[in-house]
Amino acid sequence: MKKIKFFIDFHKEEQWLVKMAAQGWQLKKQGPVYTFESAAPEQPTIKIDYRHFKKQADFIEYRSLFEDSGWQHISGTKHSGNQYFKRKGAYDDDIFSDTASRAGRYKRLADMMLSIFILFLPIVFISISKGTLGIDYLLNPKTLYFTPGLWEMSGAKFWGRFLFETPFALMRGFSWSISLALIILYVLMTIKSWLLYRKAMNDDDV
Amino acid sequence: MRRDKNLPLTETVYYILLALKEPxxxxxxxQKVEELSDxxxxxxxxxxxxxxxNLLKKEFIISMxxxxxxxxxxxLSQTGESILRADYQRMSHILKITEQILNGGAPK
Structure with a gap:
């Protein structure tokens, strides 16, 4: 079974995965969607870390350390960020033993979101410098059409040219709005993960 | 004398360095950290x-x-060993001075 869901809060994601396991759905793989396998219902402990690895050897070493201490690595790749670990039985057990390292995963997530946002910044600057920061488009959609003298034409000639250019005009307006939506999304995700980091630093139970 | 900015070490870091005296x-x-710390x-x-x-980044330890x-x-690297010894000195002083004050030894 596949499920699409999106979490920033690791704690909530862990709880959801435990609930799925209790209903007989075992997480097989995550990214970009959750793939579950039907299994006997159980009450495992599931914990998520957030790490990227430069070298394959580092990733193997990391997984070995967890596996040696009883945590099965169920999903995650060198570059996936999210690393899922499972331990049989609902122990009061964690992959972190202090507040700072427990909060650290949110810090690493926030840093990653921030760097993706920074990668998007040139698009914003180019849009501003070209004066194409979509607001003009919304106020005056006519500017999306580049055909010379289009708005002075009339009748069949106008409609022919107008309909011909409409897909291109929409693409001009639309591709811009996708970039803007992504930029806003990454800003929000950076802020959210930063807030979760601050909360985790002040909370001993998260 | 200016103190190394890494001092004092946290309890965790201290035990990790101490345990790594033996690679x-x-x-x-x-397991060794748990054992050494009772x-x-x-x-x-x-x-x-x-x-x-973090310790690899600071070059207090090396991986082989x-x-x-x-x-x-x-x-444990050489840098790691000297920082461990510096923290040991720092704590020895604390123990000595505490002994004097709490158990009535003669103050210096």
Whole structure:
């Protein structure tokens, strides 16, 4: 079974995965969607870390350390960020033993979101410098059409040219709005993960 | 004398460095820290991995390839050993001065 869901809060994601396991759905793989396998219902402990690895050897070493201490690595790749670990039985057990390292995963997530946002910044600057920061488009959609003298034409000639250019005009307006939506999304995700980091630093139970 | 900015070491870091006087794998290190601290410091895998990463960056410890391709061996570096000794000195002084004041030894 596949499920699409999106979490920033690791704690909530862990709880959801435990609930799925209790209903007989075992997480097989995550990214970009959750793939579950039907299994006997159980009450495992599931914990998520957030790490990227430069070298394959580092990733193997990391997984070995967890596996040696009883945590099965169920999903995650060198570059996936999210690393899922499972331990049989609902122990009061964690992959972190202090507040700072427990909060650290949110810090690493926030840093990653921030760097993706920074990668998007040139698009914003180019849009501003070209004066194409979509607001003009919304106020005056006519500017999306580049055909010379289009708005002075009339009748069949106008409609022919107008309909011909409409897909291109929409693409001009639309591709811009996708970039803007992504930029806003990454800003929000950076802020959210930063807030979760601050909360985790002040909370001993998260 | 200016004190090293890494001092004082945290209890966790102190025990990790002390345990690595003898080079060992991550998991053995975890058990050794627990043993050396009389069960007081129990490191979970994610926390230990982060601590190791941080100590490697500071060059207090080094990693060496081992005959086991899935597990690295960590060892105390020279920098690590001198910082460990500096923190030991710092704590020895604390113990000495505390002994004098609390147990009525003659103040200097």
């Amino acid at each position: 060992t794998h991550g998991y053995v290190l975890m 069960g007081q410091v129990r490191l979970a895998a994610g926390t230990l991995y982060g601590a190791i990463e 390839p081992s005959d086991d391709v899935r597990r690295k061996v960590y060892a």
